[in-house]
Amino acid sequence: MPSSNARALEKAKTIPADGIIFDLEDAVAPDAKDVAREQACAAVGSGEYGDRTLTIRCNGLDTPWGAADLAAAGRSGAAAVVIPKVSGPDHLRQVVNTLEDAGAPADLAVWAMVETPAAVFAVREIAGFERVSVLVLGTNDLVKELRAQLVPGRAPLLPHLATTLLAAREAGIAVLDGVYNDVKDAEGFEAECRQGMQMGFDGKTLIHPSQVEVANRVWAPSEDEVTHARAVIDAFEEAERDGRGVVTVDGRMVENLHRDIALRVLATAEAIAVRG
Numbered sequence: 001m002p003s004s005n006a007r008a009l010e011k012a013k014t015i016p017a018d019g020i021i022f023d024l025e026d027a028v029a030p031d032a033k034d035v036a037r038e039q040a041c042a043a044v045g046s047g048e049y050g051d052r053t054l055t056i057r058c059n060g061l062d063t064p065w066g067a068a069d070l071a072a073a074g075r076s077g078a079a080a081v082v083i084p085k086v087s088g089p090d091h092l093r094q095v096v097n098t099l100e101d102a103g104a105p106a107d108l109a110v111w112a113m114v115e116t117p118a119a120v121f122a123v124r125e126i127a128g129f130e131r132v133s134v135l136v137l138g139t140n141d142l143v144k145e146l147r148a149q150l151v152p153g154r155a156p157l158l159p160h161l162a163t164t165l166l167a168a169r170e171a172g173i174a175v176l177d178g179v180y181n182d183v184k185d186a187e188g189f190e191a192e193c194r195q196g197m198q199m200g201f202d203g204k205t206l207i208h209p210s211q212v213e214v215a216n217r218v219w220a221p222s223e224d225e226v227t228h229a230r231a232v233i234d235a236f237e238e239a240e241r242d243g244r245g246v247v248t249v250d251g252r253m254v255e256n257l258h259r260d261i262a263l264r265v266l267a268t269a270e271a272i273a274v275r276g
Contacts (some may be wrong), residue, residue: 002027003040003056012049015209016216018275019053024069025060025084033065041076051275055111057082061094070095074104080133085141086112088122092129109133114164115141123164127171135168136205137161139178150181152188154195165200177201183208193218220272221265229262229269 001008003022012020022040024033044054056078058069073081083095092110099108110131114123115138127135139157143149148156161177168175177196180189189211196204197218204215221229231249236259239247247254 003036003043004028004032006039009039009043011209012043015212017052017206017212018203019055019079020049021055021057021082021205022078023057024065024073025057033059037065037069037072041072044076044078053079055080055082057084057113060084061091061098067098070098070104071102074099074102074108078108080109080111082111082113082136084113084138085116085119086114086126087116087118089125089129092126092132096131111136113138114160115139116145120160120163123167124170127167127173132171133173135164135173135175137164137176137178140181142178152191154192161196161199169200174202177204179205179207180211181207183210186210186214190214190218216272219268221269225265226269229265232258232262233266 001012001020001022003009003024004027009022022043024036024040028036040056043049044056054077056069056073056076058073058081059065060083061067061070070081081095081099083092086092092112095110100106108131110129111134112119112126112129112132113136114120114126119126120142123135126132139150139154142157142160146156146160150157154161165175177192177199180192182188193204193215203219206212206215228250232247232254235247235249235254249258
């Protein structure tokens with residue numbers, strides 16, 4: 001959400017998204033940076049956004065606004081600060097030092113954006129950095145830096161998407177897929193959401209309210225998936241009671257890893273049901 005746009009901030013209170021990134025960076029013009037910072041911090045502290053995860057994306061420390069953004073965001077009560085163009089652990093240490101100097105809480109999380117070649121090469125160190133809880137793909141900037149083309153199927157980006165995903169899984173943190181630019185191309189957007197979900201991303205960053213329903217639907221387990229997950233768990237429980245080591249569900253042998261997957265499917269479905 002562009003934090004300089006008061007109407008957008010008001011609209012965000014009703015969007016059925018899991019989280020909101022109040023943007024101070026690319027979506028805000030230079031002459032609106034100060035207003036955006038004030039409005040983002042006020043929004044975070046308003047208590048009017050329900051149980052959505054509220055974060056603030058700051059300008060880089062190499063800009064005239066970055067240090068002030070971090071200081072304000074760090075004291076705003078946001079769940080995390082979103083840092084663009086993270087280059088590596090040294091960059092993150094500068095961010096943390098700035099937050100600490102501003103009196104930010106010690107447990108304030110950092111969402112690190114992976115959108116440069118340097119970030120891709122350092123992504124394991126970035127993912128393993130103590131405060132980083134989420135990696136966010138910045139696919140637009142990455143395409144620009146690579147001099148690649150953003151095409152259906154994203155073939156030029158797949159190695160970098162996979163590398164970032166691997167780093168997040170190794171570190172045990174979440175990872176969000178990048179944005180889809182053409183808000184009128186619903187079919188293309190859904191295909192890219194499905195690709196991200198199938199790869200293993202935890203969700204997708206969005207640029208328009210019209211994209212939320214599709215993303216929510218794609219990442220939510222279907223009724224068939226929930227039914228199958230319950231069958232897998234029931235079969236394992238029955239096998240344990242009977243002392244059997246081999247379990248078959250719908251004619252297919254399943255193992256412990258399939259039970260783990262089933263448990264995650266049910267946990268996701270239950271979390272969605274709780275949020276309504």
